[in-house]
Amino acid sequence: MARTALALVDSGGLESLTMRRLATALGVQLPALYRLFGSKQELLDEMAETILAGVSARKRPTDGAGWTERLAAIAHAIRACLLTQRDGARIVGGSFAAKRHAHTLTLADTLVETMLEAGFSAERALWPCTTVFSFILGESLEQQGSAHAGDESDIAARTVDHPHLSAAHFLDFDARFDFGLRVLLAGLRAELTEEP
Amino acid sequence: MARTALALVDSGGLESLTMRRLATALGVQLPALYRLFGSKQELLDEMAETILAGVSARKRPTDGAGWTERLAAIAHAIRACLLTQRDGARIVGGSFAAKRHAHTLTLADTLVETMLEAGFSAERALWPCTTVFSFILGESLEQQGSAHAGDESDIAARTVDHPHLSAAHFLDFDARFDFGLRVLLAGLRAELTEEP
DNA sequence: ACCTGAACACCGTTCAAGT
DNA sequence: ACCTGAACACCGTTCAAGT
Numbered sequence: 135m136a137r138t139a140l141a142l143v144d145s146g147g148l149e150s151l152t153m154r155r156l157a158t159a160l161g162v163q164l165p166a167l168y169r170l171f172g173s174k175q176e177l178l179d180e181m182a183e184t185i186l187a188g189v190s191a192r193k194r195p196t197d198g199a200g201w202t203e204r205l206a207a208i209a210h211a212i213r214a215c216l217l218t219q220r221d222g223a224r225i226v227g228g229s230f231a232a233k234r235h236a237h238t239l240t241l242a243d244t245l246v247e248t249m250l251e252a253g254f255s256a257e258r259a260l261w262p263c264t265t266v267f268s269f270i271l272g273e274s275l276e277q278q279g280s281a282h283a284g285d286e287s288d289i290a291a292r293t294v295d296h297p298h299l300s301a302a303h304f305l306d307f308d309a310r311f312d313f314g315l316r317v318l319l320a321g322l323r324a325e326l327t328e329e330p
Numbered sequence: 331m332a333r334t335a336l337a338l339v340d341s342g343g344l345e346s347l348t349m350r351r352l353a354t355a356l357g358v359q360l361p362a363l364y365r366l367f368g369s370k371q372e373l374l375d376e377m378a379e380t381i382l383a384g385v386s387a388r389k390r391p392t393d394g395a396g397w398t399e400r401l402a403a404i405a406h407a408i409r410a411c412l413l414t415q416r417d418g419a420r421i422v423g424g425s426f427a428a429k430r431h432a433h434t435l436t437l438a439d440t441l442v443e444t445m446l447e448a449g450f451s452a453e454r455a456l457w458p459c460t461t462v463f464s465f466i467l468g469e470s471l472e473q474q475g476s477a478h479a480g481d482e483s484d485i486a487a488r489t490v491d492h493p494h495l496s497a498a499h500f501l502d503f504d505a506r507f508d509f510g511l512r513v514l515l516a517g518l519r520a521e522l523t524e525e526p
Numbered sequence: 527a528c529c530t531g532a533a534c535a536c537c538g539t540t541c542a543a544g545t
Numbered sequence: 546a547c548c549t550g551a552a553c554a555c556c557g558t559t560c561a562a563g564t
Contacts, residue, residue, distance in 0.1 A: 153538060163549055165540075174538065227423060227468070230475035239492050246494040258509065260499040265510035268468025269461060272423070276464065279426035296435050298442040303456040313454065314461035321517030349557060359530055361559075370557065 135160065135170075136180040140219060143181075148221040153177075175229075182229035185222050187237035188215040190244070201252035202319050208245060209266055209315055216274040223274035231267075253326050262322050269314055277307040331356065331366075332376040336415060339377075344417040349373075371425075378425035381418050383433035384411040386440070397448035398515050404441060405462055405511055412470040419470035427463075449522050458518050465510055473503040 138159050143151050153174060157164045171177040192211040199207075216222040231238060245263040254262060283289070293299040303309070334355050339347050349370060353360045367373040388407040395403075412418040427434060441459040450458060489495040499505070 152536090154536090164538090165550090166548060168539070169547075224424070227471050228420070228475075230478070231472060235488075239489060239495065243492040243494050250494065256494075256496075257499070259494070260496065261506050261509040262513070264469065264472070264500075264506050265465060265513055268472065268510065269465045271468040271471070272464025272466075273460070275423050275467070276427060276460070279424075283426040292431075293435060296439040298439050298446065298452075298455065299435065300452075300456060303453070304460075310457050310460050313457040314464065317458070317461055317517035317521055318513060319517070320520035321513035321515070324516035324520060325513055348555090350555090360557095361531090362529060364558070365528075 136177065136184040139177060139181055140184060143225070144220045148224055178225060179229045180235075182226045183235050183237055185215055185219050185226055186212070186241055188218075189241050190237075201248050202323070204248050205245075205252075205262075205266065205322075206315060206319065208241075208248070209270060212241075212267065213270050213274060213311060216270065217277065221278060223271055223278050227271050227275055252322070262325075266315075266318055269318060270311075273307065273311055273314065280305060280307075332373065332380040335373060335377055336380060339421070340416045344420055374421060375425045376431075378422045379431050379433055381411055381415050381422055382408070382437055384414075385437050386433075397444050398519070400444050401441075401448075401458075401462065401518075402511060402515065404437075404444070405466060408437075408463065409466050409470060409507060412466065413473065417474060419467055419474050423467050423471055448518070458521075462511075462514055465514060466507075469503065469507055469510065476501060476503075 139151060139156050142155060142159060153167055154164055156177075157167050160167075167177075171180065189208065189211045192214055193207055216226060219225070231242075242260075242263060245266075246259045249259040249262045250256065252262075289304065290301040293301055293304075335347060335352050338351060338355060349363055350360055352373075353363050356363075363373075367376070385404065385407045388410055389403055412422060415421070427438075438456075438459060441462075442455045445455040445458045446452065448458075485500065486497040489497055489500075
C-alpha cells in the first residue's frame with residue numbers, strides 16, 4: 135500500500151524504496167506486489183496522490199475569508215504536505231498531475247472554483263492554479279534537495295566569486311516562499327483589475 | 331562527458347541513461363567513468379549544469395530594455411533550455427541548484443543583478459529570482475511529464491466528474507507559462523511600488 | 527598514473543508452477 | 546483466483562590486477 139511505501143521513504147529516502155523492501159514491509163512475497171500495482175511507476179503515482187490527499191485535511195477553515203486568504207491557505211497546505219513527507223516534492227513532481235486520481239482532481243477543482251469566485255473567467259481560471267502549484271513544487275524541490283547538499287559553508291564557498299549571491303538568503307526557504315506567494319497574489323490581483 | 335550523456339537521454343529518455351551505455355557511447359570501459367565522475371549523481375549534476383549553460387547563449391540581446399523585458403527574456407531562455415532537452419526539467423530539478431557550478435551561479439548572479447537594478451534591496455533581490463525559477467521548473471516538469479501520460483482524451487476522461495476542469499486548458503502549456511510569467515512580473519512591480 | 531576484467535550486491539519484472 | 550520460487554536481464558559501484 136502507498137502509505138507503507140511513504141513510510142519507507144520517510145525513513146530511508148526515495149532511493150531506498152524498493153519493490154523487494156516494500157514486499158517484506160507488507161509481509162508478502164515480491165511478485166504479489168504486481169497484483170496491486172502494474173509497475174513501480176504506478177506505485178509512485180499513488181504515493182503522489184496520497185501525499186496530496188493531505189491538503190484538504192490540512193487546510194484551515196478559512197471558507198468565510200476572501201479568495202486571497204483562501205488561496206494562501208491552500209498554498210500553505212500544499213507546501214506543508216510536500217515538505218512533511220521526505221522527498222515529497224520529488225515524488226509529486228515525478229508523477230504527472232493529470233494522470234492522478236480523485237484527490238488531486240478534487241484539489242484542482244477546489245482551486246479553480248476559488249479562482250472563479252475571485253473573478254477569473256472559466257477560460258483562464260485554471261492558470262492561476264497551475265502557476266501557484268508550479269511555484270510551490272519548485273521551491274519545495276529546492277528545499278528538500280538542499281538537505282542532501284552539504285552544509286551552508288559549502289554553499290558559501292561556491293558563491294565566493296559572485297558578489298550578488300548570498301547563501302543565507304538562498305537557504306531561507308520560508309522567506310523565499312512567503313515572498314513568492316505574496317508576489318503571486320499581488321500579480322493575480324493586478325490581473326483581475328486589468329481585465330475585469 | 332555530460333554532453334554525450336544528454337544525447338543519450340535525448341534519444342532514449344532519462345531511464346535509458348546507464349553508466350554502461352554511457353561507457354560504450356564514449357568508447358571506454360565501464361570503470362573508467364568513475365575517474366571522470368565520482369558517482370552517477372555527479373554526472374547528473376554536471377548534466378544539469380550543461381543544460382543551464384545554454385541560457386546565456388540563448389538569451390536575446392535585450393540589454394538596453396527595462397528590467398521587466400530583461401527578466402522575461404531570461405525566463406523564456408531558461409524555459410527553452412529545459413524544454414529543448416528531453417527530461418531536462420527532471421534533470422535540473424533533481425540537482426540542487428546551490429551544488430552546481432560556474433554556469434548556474436553566473437546565471438543566478440545575472441538574475442540578481444537585474445533585480446538590483448529593478449530596485450530590490452540586496453536583502454531581497456535573490457527571492458524574485460528563485461520565485462521565477464521555481465515557477466519555470468514546475469511548469470516544465472508538468473509539460474515534459476505530460477508527454478508520457480497518454481493522450482488528451484485520457485485526461486479528459488478523468489476530469490469528467492470535475493465540472494471546473496478542462497483538459498484543453500490544462501494542456502495549453504504555452505498559455506500557462508505566458509499567464510504565470512505575466513502575473514509574476516505584475517506582482518514584482520507591485521512589490522517594488524509598495525516598498526520603495 | 528591510468529585502464530581493465532571480473533565480480534559484488536543489488537534492481538524491476540515475468541511466469542510456470544503450486545494451492 | 547491468488548500467491549510463490551526461481552529466474553531473467555539488467556543495474557551502480559568496487560578493486561585487484563594489468564600496462
